[in-house]
Amino acid sequence: MNGAEILIDGLIREKVDTIFGYPGGVVIPIFDILYKTDKIKFLLTRHEQGAVHAADGYARATGKVGVSIVTSGPGATNAITGIATAKLDSIPIVVISGQVPSGNIGTDAFQETDMVGLTRTICKHNFLVQSVKELPNIINEAFHIARSGRPGPVTIDIPVDISMANLKDYKYPEKITLPGYKPVEKANPKQIKKLANAIKSSKKPLLYTGGGIVISQAHDELVKLAEKTNIPIVTTLMGLGSVSFDHPLFLGMPGMHGTIPANYAISECDLLIAIGARFDDRITGPRHSFVTQAKVAHIDIDPAEISKNINADIPIVGDAKDALLKLNESVIPREKNSWNDKVEKWLEKYKLHYNQPTDGEILPQYVIDRINEVADEELIVATDVGQHQMWTAQFYHHQKPRKLITSGGLGTMGFGLPAAMGAAYGSPDKTVVTISGDGSIQMNIQELATCAINRIPVKIIVLNNSFLGMVRQWQDMFWDKNYSGTCLKQTPDCSPQCSGPNENCTEIYYPDFVKVAEANGVTGFRVNKPSEVDKVLKKGFETNGPVLMEFIVKEEENVFPMVPAGKKNNEIIMEDIR
Amino acid sequence: MKEKHTIIITVANKVGILARITGLLAQRGYNIESAIGAPTELSDIYKISLVINETDHHIEQVTKQLNKLIDTIKVVDISHKNNYIVREYIILKVKSNLKTRSGLFELIEIFKAKPLDVAQAHLIVELTGHVRKIDRFIELLKPFGIEEYVRSGEFAMTEYNGIK
Ligand SMILES: Cc1cc2nc3c(=O)[nH]c(=O)nc-3n(C[C@H](O)[C@H](O)[C@H](O)COP(=O)(O)OP(=O)(O)OC[C@H]3O[C@@H](n4cnc5c(N)ncnc54)[C@H](O)[C@@H]3O)c2cc1C
Ligand SMILES: Cc1ncc(C[n+]2csc(CCOP(=O)(O)OP(=O)(O)O)c2C)c(N)n1
Numbered sequence: 001m002n003g004a005e006i007l008i009d010g011l012i013r014e015k016v017d018t019i020f021g022y023p024g025g026v027v028i029p030i031f032d033i034l035y036k037t038d039k040i041k042f043l044l045t046r047h048e049q050g051a052v053h054a055a056d057g058y059a060r061a062t063g064k065v066g067v068s069i070v071t072s073g074p075g076a077t078n079a080i081t082g083i084a085t086a087k088l089d090s091i092p093i094v095v096i097s098g099q100v101p102s103g104n105i106g107t108d109a110f111q112e113t114d115m116v117g118l119t120r121t122i123c124k125h126n127f128l129v130q131s132v133k134e135l136p137n138i139i140n141e142a143f144h145i146a147r148s149g150r151p152g153p154v155t156i157d158i159p160v161d162i163s164m165a166n167l168k169d170y171k172y173p174e175k176i177t178l179p180g181y182k183p184v185e186k187a188n189p190k191q192i193k194k195l196a197n198a199i200k201s202s203k204k205p206l207l208y209t210g211g212g213i214v215i216s217q218a219h220d221e222l223v224k225l226a227e228k229t230n231i232p233i234v235t236t237l238m239g240l241g242s243v244s245f246d247h248p249l250f251l252g253m254p255g256m257h258g259t260i261p262a263n264y265a266i267s268e269c270d271l272l273i274a275i276g277a278r279f280d281d282r283i284t285g286p287r288h289s290f291v292t293q294a295k296v297a298h299i300d301i302d303p304a305e306i307s308k309n310i311n312a313d314i315p316i317v318g319d320a321k322d323a324l325l326k327l328n329e330s331v332i333p334r335e336k337n338s339w340n341d342k343v344e345k346w347l348e349k350y351k352l353h354y355n356q357p358t359d360g361e362i363l364p365q366y367v368i369d370r371i372n373e374v375a376d377e378e379l380i381v382a383t384d385v386g387q388h389q390m391w392t393a394q395f396y397h398h399q400k401p402r403k404l405i406t407s408g409g410l411g412t413m414g415f416g417l418p419a420a421m422g423a424a425y426g427s428p429d430k431t432v433v434t435i436s437g438d439g440s441i442q443m444n445i446q447e448l449a450t451c452a453i454n455r456i457p458v459k460i461i462v463l464n465n466s467f468l469g470m471v472r473q474w475q476d477m478f479w480d481k482n483y484s485g486t487c488l489k490q491t492p493d494c495s496p497q498c499s500g501p502n503e504n505c506t507e508i509y510y511p512d513f514v515k516v517a518e519a520n521g522v523t524g525f526r527v528n529k530p531s532e533v534d535k536v537l538k539k540g541f542e543t544n545g546p547v548l549m550e551f552i553v554k555e556e557e558n559v560f561p562m563v564p565a566g567k568k569n570n571e572i573i574m575e576d577i578r
Numbered sequence: 579m580k581e582k583h584t585i586i587i588t589v590a591n592k593v594g595i596l597a598r599i600t601g602l603l604a605q606r607g608y609n610i611e612s613a614i615g616a617p618t619e620l621s622d623i624y625k626i627s628l629v630i631n632e633t634d635h636h637i638e639q640v641t642k643q644l645n646k647l648i649d650t651i652k653v654v655d656i657s658h659k660n661n662y663i664v665r666e667y668i669i670l671k672v673k674s675n676l677k678t679r680s681g682l683f684e685l686i687e688i689f690k691a692k693p694l695d696v697a698q699a700h701l702i703v704e705l706t707g708h709v710r711k712i713d714r715f716i717e718l719l720k721p722f723g724i725e726e727y728v729r730s731g732e733f734a735m736t737e738y739n740g741i742k
Pocket of ligand 1 (some may be wrong): 149150210212213215256275278279322371
């Protein structure tokens, strides 16, 4: 068998059923074998970044490893943003890139880039295949590394001569020998006992959980712990859905655009139990002043996360599910106390809200809130990055894990559409919607054609506020309203020192999203009035195939609450004071 | 407080492993004072000795991050351990003339250094020993006029058992 055949055979053995990719000279041998197999579906995206995000969205929605194949040089560099996006959110993908012939490596050959060098700091591990003999082990190891422990992207760079080289006694390896790689999965019972005791003596405990709960599928165990001990829960953006939005112990998302109860609870708890969450600076603010009043317990599968940002008094290395199962056994029930009363009062008092007038401009929050009406609990929601992402976090009714697909760590604009496409391709039985902004959607808009031609029925919501809204919000609040480089309607006739919409603004904007949709074979709708929102959402969700719904929303709406960068969790700007 | 730490990393002997390690340290913002890597008695095992000037807290982070690399088998910070033999090697070129030569040779004698090249105007010597000894040797040779030197950086071995 030659290298390409070995690769495809290996992928099939790793239960890969779908590949997202884009061809080029040095991967033709691999594509040739793909052509001959009926065990793997191949989706040709319109850009390598789209391919990697699609593999990522597929992985997030299904829990399986997403796979992408790209060519060398520009194909490989186009894949970079996708790989980094997966790395920051701990998503298991394997990206296979072609490479120039082994003998030409290092000569600045046509379409040569040092993929291993380029990806070193943005993947969990990477391989350059140096001989066809190594290939079976490398494939096996790549999948094992991607999906085990703390998941992450793995890249395999395959020189074209190796794809074509023959190996006589090919056998797919049965076991993995990686002497340096042994993720700790079992939580230490002694530490669990310590945590159980800490819970017993705590007056104001709080659960702070994140993406690790989703990854380890520990959501049921988490809710069980919370209910047994009456401990309120906050979940990060990456953990949304692990507890249903309407659970009485759920306080929402903490952090910069988190809820007031969640942030107050962080500021006042005396025991913070972090599980599968990594104390990101969107949550902690300045680290030296974060939870100085509380003891911190930290459960994480990655030892390097523990005490990285915030010192852990009770460090527990291990899989969240294993730790929670053990903790649920050893913890004693806790009665509700005055802490619970306080938290409930916050919940009562500080509800997320918006004020949609029946006439006039559509508020973006309203559109997202109305999606709740057409959604069922199986709906998969992918977002782009910006204000619309935060409003989705706040106003969408997250009910189940693996339903929210969002780029949290890298915050990659252009992620939403291809990720939704990958999710939809991997879960044909589920409805997938992507919520995007007029800025973000343009960053991988070419994938509309991929959706249309492949009949991938993604529902695309564009909240068009004519701005790169999230950045404009910062300029609005902290930079004297100097709207520099954030207005998408700015023309050469505009004053370069613009501070927002005024009588000289043009009505014209580009592109016409409905036309773009239609030109790509996607059904397009535009909505200008609040009264039409429900109707169009319903129509859009009922229409077969991909649909783009553009909502012209209020231009200068800001996301609140907001903990400004560098501030403590209780220093919250609650609402717009303009 | 920043302090010099000597870290011994045992890794799988894979292509680009040195780049992986130094790249990781650079990415995380740590400066490497010295790094040496060389094969060991086992063909698939490679050992790297690093010296990093950092606080204990950062060193803990460094060791965790190094441990996280897939090819890393073991990481030990030997700075506070006394069951290690630590050595460094130096080759040094110093100015010399008729007047200073005997003084130089006295020092060489005391330090048990070895002259490698004796010429009219300079002298090349080598010396192996603990870092402190090397530092002292350099200090004492300074007045003679050091032209150049290369140091190996530290490397170490446990006295018994230890790293495998
Ligand atoms: C514009 C913008 C604004 C944002 N604002 C906010 C905000 O207000 N609030 C907010 O929360 N986020 C916000 N984010 C997201 C934020 O940047 C981080 O991505 C997010 O907070 C990280 O979530 P996490 O801590 O759950 O970690 P993740 O990145 O999800 O990491 C998962 C953690 O779990 C661990 N883990 C993995 N597997 C397991 C396992 N099996 N068992 C145990 N542990 C495991 C991993 O080692 C890791 O430490 C924002 C992002 C953007 C783009
Ligand atoms: C690739 C990329 N470039 C730039 C940014 C910085 N950025 C964050 S949010 C944002 C604006 C997003 O605008 P839009 O998609 O219209 O969403 P809105 O905030 O208006 O809802 C920008 C430019 C980013 N996150 N990603």
